[in-house]
Amino acid sequence: MQVTVHYFAVLRERAGCSEAVVDIAPSMTVGGLYEHVFPTGPQGVLPVMFAVNHEYVQSAHPLNDGDEVAFIPPLGGG
Amino acid sequence: MFVLTPEPIEIDPIRRAVQRPEAGAVLVFEGITRNHHEGREVMRLEYEAYPGMAEAEMAKIGEQVRQKWPGSRVAMAHRIGVVPIGEASVVIVTSAPHRDEAYAASRFAIDALKMAVPIWKKEVYQDGSVWKNNAESMDAPGF
Numbered sequence: 001m002q003v004t005v006h007y008f009a010v011l012r013e014r015a016g017c018s019e020a021v022v023d024i025a026p027s028m029t030v031g032g033l034y035e036h037v038f039p040t041g042p043q044g045v046l047p048v049m050f051a052v053n054h055e056y057v058q059s060a061h062p063l064n065d066g067d068e069v070a071f072i073p074p075l076g077g078g
Numbered sequence: 079m080f081v082l083t084p085e086p087i088e089i090d091p092i093r094r095a096v097q098r099p100e101a102g103a104v105l106v107f108e109g110i111t112r113n114h115h116e117g118r119e120v121m122r123l124e125y126e127a128y129p130g131m132a133e134a135e136m137a138k139i140g141e142q143v144r145q146k147w148p149g150s151r152v153a154m155a156h157r158i159g160v161v162p163i164g165e166a167s168v169v170i171v172t173s174a175p176h177r178d179e180a181y182a183a184s185r186f187a188i189d190a191l192k193m194a195v196p197i198w199k200k201e202v203y204q205d206g207s208v209w210k211n212n213a214e215s216m217d218a219p220g221f
Contacts, residue, residue, distance in 0.1 A: 008196070009198035073209070076210045076211060076212055077192060077195050077198070077212070
């Protein structure tokens, strides 16, 4: 099972890329994927929101094959 | 109209998107890039967005405005990429039958944008840079 992950702003800089295709286990949640990608958390605890297929979801949201995932660090628009 | 643009924001098309014969008030809000933050000189600002989701979240704000203030409309544009000091990073135009609703809708729209629209801002100083966090964003239910 594969999902596409988008990284933005501070997380993009820490990941070293803006987008990646990641192989995941079938029962993985979006919060589990975040811990998988950033095992110790990037520089400790960074508050983050999650989006799947352009909709905000909770960390317990289960992922499906082909999902578009985004880790959303604190916003700065305006 | 809910758009991201790398170019300087033109206000007229945004205003035209919400002007209606029944709207007695049209209000333009411009968010302008500042040359200082907490005593440090800001050289420039860089915005990035999540295309697709950002416009969709702006459209949701538009729908909320319609429901909260009947007869009102909102359109907005947010600039991405490098924005020189003194230029608009965001323009929000509201229209409503009367000015009270137009002012309320404008305030609601900018606050909601800061809380929910996936856009990020990097402030670049002489000696470094920082990704800025909106206070409204940190209060969002997801954090």
